[in-house]
Amino acid sequence: MEISTAIFYLVAAVTVGSAAMVAFSRNIIHSAFSLLGTFAGVAGIYVFLGADFVAGVQVLVYVGGILVLILFAVMLTHRITDVQITNRSAGRIPGLVVVAILFVLLVQSIGETPWAKAKEVVYKATTASIGDLFLGDYLLPFELASLVLLAALIGAVVLARQEIKE
Amino acid sequence: MAPLNYYLVLSAVIFAIGVAGVIVRRNVIVILMSVELMLNAVNLTFLAFARSFGSMDGQVIVFFVMTVAAAEAVVGLAIIIALFRHRRSLDPREMQLLKW
Numbered sequence: 371m372e373i374s375t376a377i378f379y380l381v382a383a384v385t386v387g388s389a390a391m392v393a394f395s396r397n398i399i400h401s402a403f404s405l406l407g408t409f410a411g412v413a414g415i416y417v418f419l420g421a422d423f424v425a426g427v428q429v430l431v432y433v434g435g436i437l438v439l440i441l442f443a444v445m446l447t448h449r450i451t452d453v454q455i456t457n458r459s460a461g462r463i464p465g466l467v468v469v470a471i472l473f474v475l476l477v478q479s480i481g482e483t484p485w486a487k488a489k490e491v492v493y494k495a496t497t498a499s500i501g502d503l504f505l506g507d508y509l510l511p512f513e514l515a516s517l518v519l520l521a522a523l524i525g526a527v528v529l530a531r532q533e534i535k536e
Numbered sequence: 537m538a539p540l541n542y543y544l545v546l547s548a549v550i551f552a553i554g555v556a557g558v559i560v561r562r563n564v565i566v567i568l569m570s571v572e573l574m575l576n577a578v579n580l581t582f583l584a585f586a587r588s589f590g591s592m593d594g595q596v597i598v599f600f601v602m603t604v605a606a607a608e609a610v611v612g613l614a615i616i617i618a619l620f621r622h623r624r625s626l627d628p629r630e631m632q633l634l635k636w
Contacts, residue, residue, distance in 0.1 A: 393557030443613040465559035473552040522607035529614035
């Protein structure tokens, strides 16, 4: 086995393991911190795929932004002492059956579809061509994305502010 | 480089775990985290295809997915905090004001 394949398996195992922790841990703090392993592992897989800039943004946005937000929400909504009652699960068996069916379907369709052959790709920096696409073909979606972010910002402020009653 | 199928199956595994989390868990924050897992799995698929088809469009779309994911997390968590303030609970089964 090549060393790169071994590293791929290692990163994939870390990612899947911590993803399972996120979804199935009984302690919500453990769930939140396992999310770090998943996000970082996915960033590692992005590097494998030659997407250097996306991997950097993944670390910045997900680990630096979304994860911190989620931790804030966890800390704001729980007294740390009553974690054990806050993360119950229910309806395990039917839910897991549905998920198993979904997973089998996905793997089946991945295996049966004749995907286009992977080209021999050279690793090169992707930043320049991403920038070209953003300000060229994808200019309108790019501007719309900034509008979405502005709306989310205002919405979050309006929703989460404390109302002060006179 | 590992073949395309490896990445697709890995992404399918993460996606299935995310769906399991959404279905099985009874805490809104964990459900939101599982949604983030699913979004990450989808991003992984986009990048794997972008790589194997030798096109950059997949990578650009990943940025839009990330934007929407960030917006979703921000607004979702704000709603969760507002809900918690009103009802002192994070159990989705107790949030049924619209049900009759």
